[in-house]
Structures are given as structure tokens and as C-alpha cells.
Amino acid sequence: MAGAMDDWLGELIAAYDVPGAAVAYLHQGEMHESAAGVLNRRTGAQVTPDSLFQIGSVTKVWTATQLALLAEQGALTLDTPVAELLPGFRVGDPEVTGTVTVRHLLSHTSGIDGDLFLDTGRGDDCLERYVAACADLAQNHPLGATQSYCNAGFVIAGRVVEHLTGTVWDQALREQIIEPLGLTHTWTLPEDVLRFGAAVGHVDGEPSSVWGLMRSCGPAGLITARPADVVAFGRAHLEGGLLKDPRALWEPQVAIPNPHTLGTHWGIGWILDEWDGQRVVSHGGNTIGQSSMLWMLPGTGTIVCAVANGGHSAAFFHHLATELFRELDGVAVPPVLGPTEQPVEVDxxxxxxxxxxxxxxxxxxxxxxxxxxxxxxxxxxxxxxxxxxxxxxxxxxxxxxxxxxxxxxxxxxxxxxxxxxxxxxxxxxxxxxxxx
Known part of the structure; x- marks a missing residue:
């Protein structure tokens, strides 16, 4: 399949109206890369395996890894209250302010109403200013009562990294993960991304007028990378190279009330699932017209990263994963939940x-x-x-x-x-x- 991958990927993006996509996968110890389509329908620039795409919320696993590294060094524990790590930290609920922990943030169980997209400027104090603005955030649900995706929680987590390392999140990310893994095509700031061929998101088939999210969202979703670098990051979690015990991040922390979207449980940063008897560790990401998926199968050692810049990306990713994991590992990816054959009567x-x-x-x-x-x-x-x-x-x-x-x-x-x-x-x- 590897030899025909480019042609197959071209057919797949055409079927789902995706302007451009790239895939990298590690199988039996060997890396494979493929690309198809365009970075921007207006310019026609071609996607290559080295093209950079916004990986969106896959960034959250990198931020979780940063905190896990600091925990291994004794700077904190996952159950340390955030207020003990960030002087002056506040959210809307005084009790949650004093009791919410790093574990709550990284498992999306804090209950902090989490989709606060707030532009606090391009300065190095953007996370500090964002976290200060969280003082007015109400609870979406009581602390620990259920799971709800929380972007704000990961910005707060990124601010904890800054406070403990004494440097901005972007630089800490480079020093803790990017440079130790030797990644050359992984960046967070647009002025760095511009030095490479970078994808533009497409909305309703046209290039978006806004390239990316505000810098304050960095720890929640601003990494831009080529798929091979993302696979290398995943490999460090699967085979070692960063954390002493990366598998500790795969321990289920909470059941996801709707297990039909990305997985059945959340770990520390990672989403957890099972396909055809195989454990699946994954995360996805969406920004403005760009999407990504990272899947790891510990039982087979296969890691896949796919990125796209528009179109019906969710259906594209599912089709790609279904065909690729069947071909590589003989693993059947479950179908997306759809309607029942017979009507169901409910109130x-x-x-x-x-x-x-x-x-x-x-x-x-x-x-x-x-x-x-x-x-x-x-x-x-x-x-x-x-x-x-x-x-x-x-x-x-x-x-x-x-x-x-x-x-x-x-x-x-x-x-x-x-x-x-x-x-x-x-x-x-x-x-x-x-x-x-």
C-alpha cells in the first residue's frame, strides 16, 4: 500500500472535498510519509510531506507531557492544587479556585466553562493575562462531576508550565520536547511557521480570512507541524525518550458520557478507546479550517498522524483510519454510530x-x-x-x-x-x- 499511498490519498481527499492533506505513519519500525492536494486553493501551492499544518488540540498532549516531565522532576504532582502553583489564580467559584488540581485540568474534569477564546495580545505575558481573565469563568459542571472539554484548563496548565520553568510556554515547549526529540518542523508562532510551506485553513471550500487562533490559546492548540514530527512525538510516548513512565498518562481518569465521538475514556491528556480488541491512544484537533488526528496502537506499535485543511475532514479521517489500520495491522476500526435499522420510540x-x-x-x-x-x-x-x-x-x-x-x-x-x-x-x- 505504501507505494500507492500518494495516489490513494489523492483519491480520498477528492472524495471528501479536502483541499490538501498529509499523512505519516510508523509501522514495524519504519516511517512512511505521503501528501496530496494543495496548501491553499487560491495559490495552488502543493502539499509535501514537510508541509506544516496546524495540529490544533493535539497540542494538549504536548502540554500534558510538559507537566508530566515537571512532575517527574518533583516540581509538582498531578494532584497539586493549581492555586498552590499559580499565586493569585482565581475562577468564578471560590471553592473550585482552591481545590481544582492539575489532574482536573489535564483530564477535562475541572468543570471550568472552557471555550474562552480571548485575545490577550502577542506579548510574552499573553498567558498571564488570559489566566487573570479566568477569574470570571463560571462552572460548566461541579468539580469532578463529569467530563467536558476545557480549552481554558489547558491555557491555565500552560501558565503553570511558565511559572515553574521561568520562561514562556513556547520556549519551554522547545526546551522540554521539541529540541530533545530533534524535531525540525514543529513551531508555535506564525513568524516561524512562515519559513516553511504552511497550510491555510478552508471554510466552506474557500481559504479562511483568518489564518490561526490567538497566541493566548497556545497550550490548548497552537502547534503547527509536519505529520512526521507528530509521529516522532507519539513514538517517544510509545517507546520512551521523554518520560520515565509515559504509559501512566494512558490510565483512564474519567468515562466520557458520549463514547461515540473520539473514545470511551480520558486519560492525562490522551483520549482512550479500543478497536477490535486493540487499545487505542489518540487525540484530535481542529482550528480555523484545519484538522488533525494522531492515533497510537500500543499493541502493534503503529502510530499514524493525518492532517487536513478543510472539507469533510472528520469523515476523511475515519475513512483513512479504517483502510490504513486494516491494511497495516488487520485491525477493524468501528463504524461511526448512525441511525438504527428500525425506528426507536422514545419520549x-x-x-x-x-x-x-x-x-x-x-x-x-x-x-x-x-x-x-x-x-x-x-x-x-x-x-x-x-x-x-x-x-x-x-x-x-x-x-x-x-x-x-x-x-x-x-x-x-x-x-x-x-x-x-x-x-x-x-x-x-x-x-x-x-x-x-
């Missing part, structure tokens, strides 16, 4: 209402006995994405699936309650409380 009306958290509002209404979902992006990124609607079809009493217009990939939503009876919907690895 859908009890889920109607408004669900809201920082950055997102979801309005669920009853329609023809089923549910209709209106998704609206709010806050700093509202202007970059139009509201979207989709019908939700029941799979069981609490699980529904739906598809956006013209998107081949099914999305899943799980309605559930916390121990205190508070209603939530879990979608896109985020818990969103019902407010009306």
Missing part, C-alpha cells in the same frame, strides 16, 4: 430546551416526534461559523444522531443527568447544561 420531548455554555448555545425543539437541534457559536469565534441545524434521530433512550447538510459524517448526542439530577447534553466531547 424525545423531555430533552427539548436551551443548553448553553461559554462559546456555544444549542436549542433543542420537538419536530415530527423527533428532535431538531440549532447550534450557534457565540463569543469571539461567532463570526467565523454560521448557525447550523440538524434533525436528531434516536438510537436509544438517551442517544441521538444527526448529520449537518451535505456532511457524510454522523454526529452523536447523549442526554444525561448528573448525580444531583441536573440535565445535560454531551456532544462534541463537551457537556452543556440545560438552562431553559
Amino acid at each position: 424525545a420531548a423531555r430533552y427539548a430546551g436551551v443548553y448553553e455554555r461559554v462559546g456555544s448555545r444549542m436549542t433543542v425543539t420537538v419536530r415530527d416526534g423527533g428532535l431538531r437541534l440549532l447550534m450557534e457559536v457565540t463569543g469571539a469565534l461567532a463570526g467565523l461559523q454560521e448557525p447550523a441545524e440538524l434533525d436528531l434521530l434516536p438510537v436509544d433512550d438517551v442517544t441521538f444522531v444527526g448529520r449537518l447538510q451535505d456532511d457524510p459524517q454522523w454526529l452523536s448526542a447523549v442526554f444525561y443527568e448528573l448525580a444531583d439530577g441536573s440535565p445535560y447534553v454531551h456532544m462534541g466531547v463537551r457537556a452543556t447544561p440545560k438552562i431553559a
Whole structure:
């Protein structure tokens, strides 16, 4: 398959309207790289294996690794309260301010309402200023009560790195991970990325007018890299080379209420799952029109990183993983959860209402006995994405699936309650409380 990889990748991106993509994978100790398509549909610049793509939230595993390295050096433990590491740290809830730990941040269980995209400038104090602004963040859910994806938590974690190392997060990342692994095509600042061939994100098929997120989001999602460098990072976790015990980061910390999106559990930074009896350690990322996936199968030693700059990237990644892992390891990737063959009768009306958290509002209404979902992006990124609607079809009493217009990939939503009876919907690895 390796010899025909470029042709196959070209066919795959055409099928999913992806402008350009690159893949690197480690199999039986050998690295393989492939690329297809364009970095920018406006310029026609070709993607190469050395092209840099924004890997988005895969960055979070790098930030978790930084803190794990500092923990091995005795600078903290994962159960150290953040307030003991960051003088003056505050969030909206005084009790959470004093008790939230590094483990809570890295496992997305802090409950801090997490999609705060706040531009605090390009200066080296951007993380410090961002964390100061977190003083007003309310709780999305009680501390430790469930799992909800929290970008803000990882910016706070990055600020902990700064405080303990005495340098900015970008430089600490270089000193702790990038340079020790000899990575030459991994950067965080656009002025460095510009020295390489870099992808431009595409939204609705056209190059985005905004290239990347604000610098303050660095520890949550600003690494830009070639896939081979990301695979090398994964290899250090699989085979050693950074941490004394990298597998400790794979220990399940919390079950994901909606296990149908990326995995069944969250570890320390990593997402955990099982395919065909094989353990899967992974993470994905999305920025403005760019996406990435990193998968590792410890049982086979195979590591795959794929990146894309637009189109139906989720469906593209799933198709790629399905074919590639079957070819390489004989492993069957589970299909994406879709509708049942026979209609399922549920009391859908009890889920109607408004669900809201920082950055997102979801309005669920009853329609023809089923549910209709209106998704609206709010806050700093509202202007970059139009509201979207989709019908939700029941799979069981609490699980529904739906598809956006013209998107081949099914999305899943799980309605559930916390121990205190508070209603939530879990979608896109985020818990969103019902407010009306």
C-alpha cells in the first residue's frame, strides 16, 4: 500500500472535498510519509510531506507531557492544587479556585466553562493575562462531576508550565520536547511557521480570512507541524525518550458520557478507546479550517498522524483510519454510530430546551416526534461559523444522531443527568447544561 499511498490519498481527499492533506505513519519500525492536494486553493501551492499544518488540540498532549516531565522532576504532582502553583489564580467559584488540581485540568474534569477564546495580545505575558481573565469563568459542571472539554484548563496548565520553568510556554515547549526529540518542523508562532510551506485553513471550500487562533490559546492548540514530527512525538510516548513512565498518562481518569465521538475514556491528556480488541491512544484537533488526528496502537506499535485543511475532514479521517489500520495491522476500526435499522420510540420531548455554555448555545425543539437541534457559536469565534441545524434521530433512550447538510459524517448526542439530577447534553466531547 505504501507505494500507492500518494495516489490513494489523492483519491480520498477528492472524495471528501479536502483541499490538501498529509499523512505519516510508523509501522514495524519504519516511517512512511505521503501528501496530496494543495496548501491553499487560491495559490495552488502543493502539499509535501514537510508541509506544516496546524495540529490544533493535539497540542494538549504536548502540554500534558510538559507537566508530566515537571512532575517527574518533583516540581509538582498531578494532584497539586493549581492555586498552590499559580499565586493569585482565581475562577468564578471560590471553592473550585482552591481545590481544582492539575489532574482536573489535564483530564477535562475541572468543570471550568472552557471555550474562552480571548485575545490577550502577542506579548510574552499573553498567558498571564488570559489566566487573570479566568477569574470570571463560571462552572460548566461541579468539580469532578463529569467530563467536558476545557480549552481554558489547558491555557491555565500552560501558565503553570511558565511559572515553574521561568520562561514562556513556547520556549519551554522547545526546551522540554521539541529540541530533545530533534524535531525540525514543529513551531508555535506564525513568524516561524512562515519559513516553511504552511497550510491555510478552508471554510466552506474557500481559504479562511483568518489564518490561526490567538497566541493566548497556545497550550490548548497552537502547534503547527509536519505529520512526521507528530509521529516522532507519539513514538517517544510509545517507546520512551521523554518520560520515565509515559504509559501512566494512558490510565483512564474519567468515562466520557458520549463514547461515540473520539473514545470511551480520558486519560492525562490522551483520549482512550479500543478497536477490535486493540487499545487505542489518540487525540484530535481542529482550528480555523484545519484538522488533525494522531492515533497510537500500543499493541502493534503503529502510530499514524493525518492532517487536513478543510472539507469533510472528520469523515476523511475515519475513512483513512479504517483502510490504513486494516491494511497495516488487520485491525477493524468501528463504524461511526448512525441511525438504527428500525425506528426507536422514545419520549424525545423531555430533552427539548436551551443548553448553553461559554462559546456555544444549542436549542433543542420537538419536530415530527423527533428532535431538531440549532447550534450557534457565540463569543469571539461567532463570526467565523454560521448557525447550523440538524434533525436528531434516536438510537436509544438517551442517544441521538444527526448529520449537518451535505456532511457524510454522523454526529452523536447523549442526554444525561448528573448525580444531583441536573440535565445535560454531551456532544462534541463537551457537556452543556440545560438552562431553559
